[in-house]
Amino acid sequence: MNRKRNTNRKDVYQTVTDQIVEAIENGAGEWQMPWHRMGEGLNRPVNIDTGNAYRGINIVALWASAQVRGYGSGTWGTYRQWQNEGCQVRKGEKASTVVFYKEFEVEDTDAQPGETTLEARRVARASSVFNADQVDGYDVDLPEPKDPVQAMTEADAFVANTQAVVRHGGARAYYNHGTDYIQMPDKDRFLGSETSSATESYYGTLLHELVHWTGVKKRCEREFGKRFGDDAYAIEELVAELGAAFLCADLGIAAEPRPDHASYIEHWLNVLKADNRAIFAAASKAAQATDFLTELQRHSEAA
Incomplete structure (x- = not known):
């Protein structure tokens, strides 16, 4: 049995x-x-x-x-x-x-x-x-699209409520583990596309880095080294990709493909094909990260 x-x-x-x-x-x-x-x-x-x-x-x-x-x-x-x-x-x-x-x-x-x-x-x-x-027999009731200005306002409030330190300047977006801050290029450095505005591209990137911010020990304590070895960094990037997509969906922001992640696609495919539970692990950790960030919103509202 x-x-x-x-x-x-x-x-x-x-x-x-x-x-x-x-x-x-x-x-x-x-x-x-x-x-x-x-x-x-x-x-x-x-x-x-x-x-x-x-x-x-x-x-x-x-x-x-x-x-x-x-x-x-x-x-x-x-x-x-x-x-x-x-x-x-x-x-x-x-x-x-x-x-x-x-x-x-x-x-x-x-x-x-x-x-x-x-x-x-x-x-x-x-x-x-x-x-x-x-x-x-089903009448599709299309939801009203969220006003872009409202979506960005809500995204700003969402990030602010986490109390994550976000700095602006330079040409790269990243999360600095050592000093626990998020570095973002200025908004005017982001470009729009056929599927999203430059502003949406900015917020999608910010939310991606915010998911990375959750991974440290004092927050979600996310570790992949033992299970995925050399693939651990790529899996963490996949977690951030998924987590940002979940948050973008909740906030009404188009989740734009990031050119700097093109190099990860083949790697992700190889990992997923070799381990049919890898995507489950990544999605579970992404959900844990977004739940953590959402809970911070409740704490901020209650304060």
């Missing part, structure tokens, strides 16, 4: 990893990652039944699926959930995979003789979902 359970877990991790790798390979020629979003897809994907946004790896998996298949909607649900809404998934439509975790208890084999101790375990399970573009 244990062999069957382990095989299923591997299938879940591999299916989702393959889904994301396909999207990266499709867009790699233009540095287009599945988490670079604009338009309606800028938002985090949401579930039709609960109205809640998906989290962690499921955000990336559904963004990836939407990119590859050209879906414009950010609303998803299982076959039954769509039926409960009076909608019908069209015949022949291919499902996308998301992951949920089931908790169960097993006996702790390290317990002392005569003691019975239960240990909590989590196991990954797959669920098949369909996009609103794949069903009949």
Whole structure:
């Protein structure tokens, strides 16, 4: 029975990893990652039944699926959930995979003789979902785009509430671990593109560095050295990429591809193909970082 359970877990991790790798390979020629979003897809994907946004790896998996298949909607649900809404998934439509975790208890084999101790375990399970573009009978209610000025104002407040030290000047953006500050070029050094304004490019970069800022011991204590070895730096960059994309989606800012990360794409692909849990680890750490930053907003409001 244990062999069957382990095989299923591997299938879940591999299916989702393959889904994301396909999207990266499709867009790699233009540095287009599945988490670079604009338009309606800028938002985090949401579930039709609960109205809640998906989290962690499921955000990336559904963004990836939407990119590859050209879906414009950010609303998803299982076959039954769509039926409960009076909608019908069209015949022949291919499902996308998301992951949920089931908790169960097993006996702790390290317990002392005569003691019975239960240990909590989590196991990954797959669920098949369909996009609103794949069903009949659903009236797509497009969200109102956020006013750009409002989005930037909210982004400024978000960063300020973290109390991170942000300095401006020079030509590079980076987080300095030794003295714990973020260095940013001045806003007028950033350029716009077809998908985002120069200002959005600035904030996307700032949020990327803010996620790096969370990685130190006194905050999220993020370490990848033991597991990923020489790939640890690339994985940290992937965490910052994902975390910034999550925050951009929440704040209504287009997540723009960063030319300086073009060199990471092949590296990321190699890591993901070699370790089908690498993207899960990166997405989990990115979610932890964004949760930490969001919690700082609550502390600031309560002060």
